[in-house]
Amino acid sequence: MIQGQNIVCIGNSNWFGTYAKSTVQILERMARENNILFVEYPYTISDLKNAGKTIPINRMLGLEKRLQQFDTDSDTKVYDLIIPPVLPVYFLKNEKLFNLIFKLNTCIYRYAIKKAIRKLNFNNPILITAFNPFYGLAMNGKLGEKAHIYYCYDGVEASFFGQRIFKFEEEFSKKVRAIITTSTYLQNSKKKLNSNCFVVKNGVDFSVFSAHKKVEIHKNIRKRVGYIGTLDPRFDIDIVEYAVQKLSDFDFEFTGDMRNEAMKARLSVYPNVHFFSPIKPKDVPELLAKYDVGIIPYIVNEVNKNIYPLKINEYLAVGVPVVMTSFADLPEFCNIVSAVRDKYDFVEKLKIETSTDSEEKIQKRIDFASQNSWEARAIEFGNIIEKYI
Secondary structure, three states: OOOOOEEEEEOOOOOOOOOOOHHHHHHHHHOOOOEEEEEOOOOEHHHHHHEOOOEOHHHHOOOOOOEEEEEOOOOOEEEEEOOOOEOOOOOOOOHHHHHHHHHHHHHHHHHHHHHHHHHHOOOOOEEEEEOOHHHHHHHOOOOOOOEEEEEEOOOOOHHHHOOHHHHHHHHHHHHOOEEEEOOHHHHHHHOOOOOOEEEOOOOEOHHHHHOOOOOOOOOOOOEEEEEEOOEOOOEOHHHHHHHHHHOOOEEEEEEOOEOOHHHHHHHOOOOOEEEEOOOOHHHHHHHHOOOOEEEEOEOOOOOHHHOOOHHHHHHHHOOOOEEEEOOOOOHHHOOOOEEEOOHHHHHHHHHHHHHOOOHHHHHHHHHHHHOOEHHHHHHHHHHHHHOOO
């Protein structure tokens, strides 16, 4: 693995939260041999309304230190930086106004990062931009970096950023030293823009999840179908609703941040559907192990073809069978999970997986997931970076 480097990551999220993030998983392991500064996605003044809920208001406003060091779940230490609040800008339709305000935002952003770099003595750092092409492009060549790597873990969409996101990401992808994606589909797409394009697929905190592995088949008459993660518009509501209707003796449990009100409105009327608030990442393995089957029911479309879902290895690491829609090309899982074509197949596979599970199958899933640990992924990631410094 790469060693002795100063690494600055421009994030598109915060470090903490109620769900696992691939960026966090990789960086906290790379911190064993390197110095890590994680720059959180810049909060705007509009985020002040969420103060005390999800926003660290005191750090955001400078009432507490914006630059802090934290212990990670991997027994390492990382530096975490929160930028002063910037102006909301992505909703703007006028491009001249957008460019003017965004330039102001990037000045604030760059000044805060440079100040942190000087304080930490992070001379000539390796710069990793984690799915944040706007600020990644703005910082390119501005932080004295020895190499700039784009970590592209999803396909960009216009829903929040507007159509301009495609232009920014294209320009950014061409300028960076290399791109690391999380799926072969994403890699093939980005290779058209940058020949130095690689894949490091998502992993699982195997030691944590396997410690909660299923030890026996549940004998319950009512089967538990589970999903843990963000409940967003990627969900195929039609296919799930059909299964809920046809399998009245199955309980469908959804745990996570609700970002798809249409899903909740349609499914909450059924007595065998249950929604639960997000839980802490450390509590996820124990809950997963209680399911009879885990599902990943994403819509089959061009955007979702980019996905290599984090939760697939998490389900398998505790021994739970998986039924998913064929939203992405994931050939490595073809003999270990059930990928379905339509709603009829979805119902049939749920019946089969819950009625034919065995201790042998449980162990086979766990053994498969053991090959996809975050430790192995972090080594892959670091080895790629090392080529470009």
